[in-house]
Amino acid sequence: MKIGIEILPNTSSLVKLELEYVLGDNFKIDAFSNDFLFVETGDLTETIVRLFIFSRTVSRVYLVLDVFDLENKDDLYKHALNIDWVSLFSPNLSFAVVPESNTIDRVVIGKLVGQGIVDNFKKNTGTRPKVDLKNPDISILARIQDKTCILGIDITGFDLNDIHDIISRLAILASNWSKEHRFAEVLHSGICESAYELYNFIPLKERIVDTTYVNLNIVDQERVIKLLTKQWQDTIFNVACYDPNPLDIEYKYPITSRDLDALEKDKVDNICSNLVAVTPSKNQQATTIVRLVNLIIKNEDWTTGTIICRTELMNTVPKIRTEKIVDINIRGIPSTILRIGRD
Missing domain, CATH: 3.40.50.150 (Vaccinia Virus protein VP39)
Incomplete structure (x- = not known):
């Protein structure tokens, strides 16, 4: 899986300098747009924890689940349906789709992606998570830039830095x-x-407590605790x-x-x-x-x-x-x- 980070427009070169210091050498950056970067790393858990406790240039962090060329609107439903949402979060948690696009109506994006998520849960568990547009437990990013779409989970749940x-x-x-x-x-x-x-x-350890990340099924809690209790400063x-x-x-x-x-x-x-x-x-x-x-x-x-x-x-x-x-x-x-x- 990739990590997506939201930044201020046109600051990627400066953000990269911070990431080199915070993450070390074991990562690769690709730009999706002037305010959104992909970060690929060999250690997902440590990278996420380090971003949460050390970064001051990132506003939001996402777990990127799919990146695909969008040929028609139906692709939104198909790709959302094919993601293994059950392995990511419990159907007891509510969710909402956060659509971003200048080419397709955002309501349409939300309905298609949301239906794909619901149908995936119903198929695999027989139950469905509740949709809560005002205060969801899980926010799903559906961002379309030109003809490329990102589907991912907002694992911060709030602006990490103002x-x-x-x-x-x-x-x-x-x-x-x-x-x-x-x-x-x-x-x-x-x-x-x-x-x-x-x-x-x-390390700003307290910031991780209220993040959406801690509610996900994929979290290695023992590893996270070990990283949070590590002595970073020398x-x-x-x-x-x-x-x-x-x-x-x-x-x-x-x-x-x-x-x-x-x-x-x-x-x-x-x-x-x-x-x-x-x-x-x-x-x-x-x-x-x-x-x-x-x-x-x-x-x-x-x-x-x-x-x-x-x-x-x-x-x-x-x-x-x-x-x-x-x-x-x-x-x-x-x-x-x-x-x-x-x-």
Whole structure:
């Protein structure tokens, strides 16, 4: 079986960097679209658990059951009927089909796939699971892109990461980060906490408890428990944050909190700042960009980093080298992740 992951559009290159760190070398990625990737791996259980407890770039995780060329609408029923749903979840659980398509009516997709699932259960067990469109135990993805269809189970059941968590992690990944770098966030928005998790391999174990995955028949519970109780962290890496009000910030982790002016002389290699989160208004952000750059160029050690700013301001960053990595939408604000370096 393949794993499907839902991501922010056009961020696959950054997501791959995180997966290489989180999953190691034993996986292969194929793009289905600009916001959906297939992950093939030799160890399904460990890959799923690692995604749940370590990834900050993925919004949803799916167990991909079938990928096929769609010649006509009846193929939806036929392929759904031929999947061994009984081996995946109990008929005592409710389900709903979540259709995604720009070419076929979503109601039609839901009815055809749903009927295939029901008929499969009736054929093999004599019973049928209940359909619950509002609050299902199991959500079945039926996504059609061009003439290709994916059928799969949403094994998260909720957004694994919100937009803020995803953006914070993408900022780090876009910065040419390395564990050898002395990392700092400038103007606190949460990037430093994400960096601490990444640098120190902090598992977010509690996230797996409420996932749909734990309700599936295929779960190797003993293996999952073993992975959750594993000691992942071995060395503590320091992460710093520079802010004009360092004493007012309550950090989730033991972040080194420093006054903004200390950045001029402290030894820092990698600097990241999310100005859209800190100063969302255009005029205020334009002023902050100039102030931020004037501050960091005084530091003689920094070499790389990222700035997240409004897209309309991306060409106003002075005195340093910038490279657009990706455009993103942050709560309705067209924004850009810029990689920065010394000019």
